[in-house]
Amino acid sequence: MLATRRIVLGVSGSIAAYKSAALVRLLIKAEAEVQVILTPSASAFVTPLTLATLAKRPVLQGFIKDEAGGVWHNHVDLGLWADALLIAPASANTLAALAQGLCPNLLTAVYLSARCPTLVAPAMDLDMYQHPATQRNLQQLRHDGVRVLDSPAGELASGLTGPGRMLEPEDIVGVLEQFFADKPLPPR
Incomplete structure (x- = not known):
């Protein structure tokens, strides 16, 4: 069901970013094409090399591709290329930027450009x-048509227990498979 689907996977700064490697692996195994974008803080949790190796394409991290040559990553092209934009993990900071339409990095620029x-x-x-601000941001995103994958309760990295965990990679892939189940592939 995910064969030849084009997925832009945005990885933001959260301890759950370590799960993005398994997520990329599962998406590739399902024969999806995956383009990973790391926010500046995400690379503190997972390396671009790991994700690029699994995705079989370079990881994008910033607007500028080649500063010396003045070449930039075209967020519009990425937004048009994708069949889905998946942000996993989506940190509180990234959710706030999305909900408010802010554009501090390549990932949020792709979000604002994506069709x-x-x-x-x-x-x-x-x-x-x-926090009420995070809950407001999630509600705004739902209102804007973003599909929010509910956070399950469980043990968190801090030792607390409750909601806030990222949905497991296998479950995310299952959501994507269901999402695309009755949607024909767009013309390429």
């Missing part, structure tokens, strides 16, 4: 997740 559906898998500590 494809967007799915987000929140991941943060319990208090951050339950």
Whole structure:
């Protein structure tokens, strides 16, 4: 069901970013094409080399591709290329930027340019997740048509227990398979 689907996977700064490697692996195994974009803080949690190796294409991290040559990553092209924009993990900071239409990095620029559906898998500590500002941002994103993959309760990296965990990679792939089940492939 995911064969030849083009997925832009945005990885934001959260401890759950380590799960993005398994997610890329599962998407590639399902024969999807995956383009990973790391936010500046995400590379503190998972390396671009790991994700590029699994995705079989370079990981994009910033607007500028080649500063000396003045070449930039075209966020518009990425938004048009994708069949889905999946942000997993979606940190509180990234969710806030998306909800407010801010554009501090390549990932948020792609989001603002994308014509494809967007799915987000929140991941943060319990208090951050339950904070009224985060809940407002999630509600705004739902209102804007973003599919929010609910955060399950469980043990968090801080030792607290409750919602805030990123949905497991296998479950995210299952959501994508269901999402695309009755949608024909667009002309290429």
